[in-house]
Amino acid sequence: DTAVSQTPKYLVTQMGNDKSIKCEQNLGHDTMYWYKQDSKKFLKIMFSYNNKELIINETVPNRFSPKSPDKAHLNLHINSLELGDSAVYFCASSRGLAGDGGENIQYFGAGTRLSVL
Amino acid sequence: AQSVTQLGSHVSVSEGALVLLRCNYSSSVPPYLFWYVQYPNQGLQLLLKYTTGATLVKGINGFEAEFKKSETSFHLTKPSAHMSDAAEYFCAVISGNFNKFYFGSGTKLNVKP
Numbered sequence: 001d002t003a004v005s006q007t008p009k010y011l012v013t014q015m016g017n018d019k020s021i022k023c024e025q026n027l028g029h030d031t032m033y034w035y036k037q038d039s040k041k042f043l044k045i046m047f048s049y050n051n052k053e054l055i056i057n058e059t060v061p062n063r064f065s066p067k068s069p070d071k072a073h074l075n076l077h078i079n080s081l082e083l084g085d086s087a088v089y090f091c092a093s094s095r096g097l098a099g100d101g102g103e104n105i106q107y108f109g110a111g112t113r114l115s116v117l
Numbered sequence: 118a119q120s121v122t123q124l125g126s127h128v129s130v131s132e133g134a135l136v137l138l139r140c141n142y143s144s145s146v147p148p149y150l151f152w153y154v155q156y157p158n159q160g161l162q163l164l165l166k167y168t169t170g171a172t173l174v175k176g177i178n179g180f181e182a183e184f185k186k187s188e189t190s191f192h193l194t195k196p197s198a199h200m201s202d203a204a205e206y207f208c209a210v211i212s213g214n215f216n217k218f219y220f221g222s223g224t225k226l227n228v229k230p
Contacts, residue, residue, distance in 0.1 A: 004160070041205060043161075043220040056217060090160055104149060104168075104211060106218060108160030 003027050006091050006109040013081055014117055020077045021112045023091030031055075032074035033092040033106065034066060043090070049074055050097060078114075086116045121210050123221035131229050136180075136195040138224045140208030143189065149211040150191040151218070152182055156204045164206075167191065178202065203228045 004025045013019055025032060033056075034046045047066045048056035054066070063079040078085060091109040124139040142148055149168050153161040165176025172184040178201075182193045191208060208221040 041223040041225075043207065043223075045217055048217070092161075105163055105166065106161075108153075108162070110158070110160045 004091055004093055004107050004109040006089075006112050008112060009110065010113050010115075012115045012117065015081055015083060017081050018077070018079045019081060019114070020075055021089055021091075021114075022073070022075045023109060024073050025091075025093040025107070026072065027093055027095075027107060029093040029095050029107075030071060031094045031097055032068065032071075033094075034074065034076050035090040035092065035108075037088040037090060037111070039087070047074075047076075055097075081114075081116045083116050086114055088113050121208050121219050121221035123206075123208050123224050125224055126222065127225045127227065129227040129229060130198045132200055133197050136193070136198045136202065136226065138193040138206050138208075138226065140182075140191045140193065140221060141189055142191065142208070142210045144210060147186075150182075150184060151209040151211075152176065152180070152191075152193050153207045153209060153220075154204050155207065155223075161207060164193070198226075198228045200228050200230065202226060 007022050031050045033048045035043050036046055037043045046058055046060050049068045052068045065077045068074045088111045090111050092106040094104055094106045120143045122141045151166045152164040154164050155161050164180050165174050167174050167184045175181045180195045182191050184191050205223045205225050207223050209218045
């Protein structure tokens with residue numbers, strides 16, 4: 001069983017469209033994250049949810065809206081897609097919060113490669 | 118503020134040679150430090166971590182890293198490279214109570230036969 005699964009794996013779309021990426025974890029973790037990895041492989045956190053509550057919201061355009069219907073899911077919806085949104089988006093989860101000593105191992109999904117044309 | 122610097126975006130070694138991937142961090146409080154590996158078209162996988170205790174930590178696949186507070190470093194080493202070690206390696210830090218990982222820019226390891 002895949003611990004953290006993201007769908008779709010690849011997403012190609014036109015500028016201006018709205019798209020969603022789904023993430024599910026079956027590890028029983030309380031905290032989930034979205035990261036963006038740009039073309040230079042730089043990973044930057046976007047959002048973090050703990051028990052369905054938003055706890056990190058980095059400087060991300062408000063076209064990006066995360067939604068956590070339950071602890072096992074954290075979806076990412078993107079409105080009015082732009083060329084600069086092209087990247088690989090990674091979902092991750094951890095048992096506790098990142099600052100909680102040994103509870104902070106993050107498990108990553110395989111990524112969603114978004115290409116905006 | 119926390120930051121992570123990985124020296125060398127590309128490192129190339131011969132099979133059987135020593136692997137050394139460098140990571141330096143800046144943190145105002147004792148950090149938690151991690152190394153992750155990313156194989157092509159895959160997510161990140163934890164190699165090893167340092168939280169407290171022994172400063173030399175061993176991870177999977179024969180990798181180890183040493184936390185040196187005086188040098189603010191957490192370099193990753195492996196005595197003998199294997200072809201399967203070719204991947205991208207990321208150093209990361211969490212500092213204090215912040216619920217954030219700060220990742221380095223990554224080092225791509227190439228292993229030559």
